[in-house]
């Protein structure tokens with residue numbers, strides 16, 4: 317079988333460490349099939365799925381049930397998160413045993429309304445998780461601050477989109493990052509700060525790194541590229557936790573990526589229906605929007621503009637996520653002997669993102685109509701095409717595997733499948749920069 321890779325760049329498939337595929341429980345928004353197809357069309361070959369499903373993934377029973385669902389539907393590889401909260405600490409051993417990528421700690425309220433652990437319960441959880449070596453990913457927002465703000469705003473009759481931003485000023489996140497870093501320093505737990513939305517969070521993050529805390533961080537395209545004017549442009553559609561903030565945050569966030577304070581790009585892919593995104597009262601609008609499919613085009617557009625290099629992008633999208641979660645070099649690389657997770661990308665292709673063309677079940681996002689440069693043309697997972705010439709390849713449903721299973725598989729021979737070999741042969745180095 318042949319295919320055309322002329323003029324395309326081969327990038328390691330992106331690893332999106334933060335997606336919500338909603339399965340089980342909210343499959344009217346997304347399921348593991350639609351979510352992983354969307355990922356594949358975005359050049360994403362591995363996703364880490366969040367535990368705010370129904371049921372919440374908080375014990376071995378719910379985790380095993382989700383593994384069965386994911387294994388039967390996934391087109392790309394995945395890891396599954398489990399929650400730690402007030403009453404889940406004794407479940408840590410069985411969760412690790414049943415195969416998780418890491419733990420999720422909801423310090424603040426967000427979609428799914430998983431109760432936030434007290435600082436005391438967090439300390440206990442960090443103590444129990446630390447010896448397992450598993451990383452704890454934090455939704456770092458402090459409830460006691462934002463609940464009071466939201467009450468004041470609703471008392472004042474505010475129902476407009478900008479009230480959402482006003483209810484969650486950056487200090488909500490800064491306080492939570494600093495507190496979590498202190499608990500991580502005390503216990504030796506590894507932590508990861510999800511969806512960094514403000515320049516102000518970089519100080520507690522950088523200070524903790526300097527103290528030797530094993531702390532990493534991600535930001536998302538919407539915090540780098542959208543701002544407060546987007547609440548007027550697309551109203552509740554842009555409502556997300558933490559909120560899209562003032563444009564003054566963009567430069568510090570870009571600089572944080574470039575200087576390594578922020579380790580990676582994730583999307584917080586959080587699909588909802590149009591009805592759930594367009595309610596008149598901002599407090600009734602579900603938070604989040606799909607992003608797994610648009611991340612690579614959005615971020616490569618900045619490569620085309622000259623803001624950073626392809627290798628910078630690959631470090632944030634694939635190399636660092638693989639290293640931080642112990643998957644490197646089986647994932648996050650292009651080399652003989654790797655599992656060949658590739659995105660074949662046309663770096664020069666300018667096109668327009670359209671919500672209606674998303675493969676996610678959710679077809680409503682703030683990116684609709686945005687011009688981008690960079691198109692994933694083929695996507696290969698462990699040596700097998702999942703997307704080829706922008707078409708889904710037949711019989712790839714159920715090919716995706718949990719990374720904890722992949723790590724048990726024998727290391728692949730230092731050769732590729734015929735298709736991969738063809739890719740390397742067809743690749744034209746002169747097309748590279």
Ligand code: NCD
Nearest residue numbers: 336426427556557586603604
């Ligand atoms: C996420 C969701 O919808 O599951 N929503 C969001 O606004 N980011 C939850 C989360 O990541 O906080």
Ligand code: ZN
Nearest residue numbers: 426455510557
């Ligand atoms: Zn979150």
Ligand code: ZN
Nearest residue numbers: 334366584586
């Ligand atoms: Zn999320």
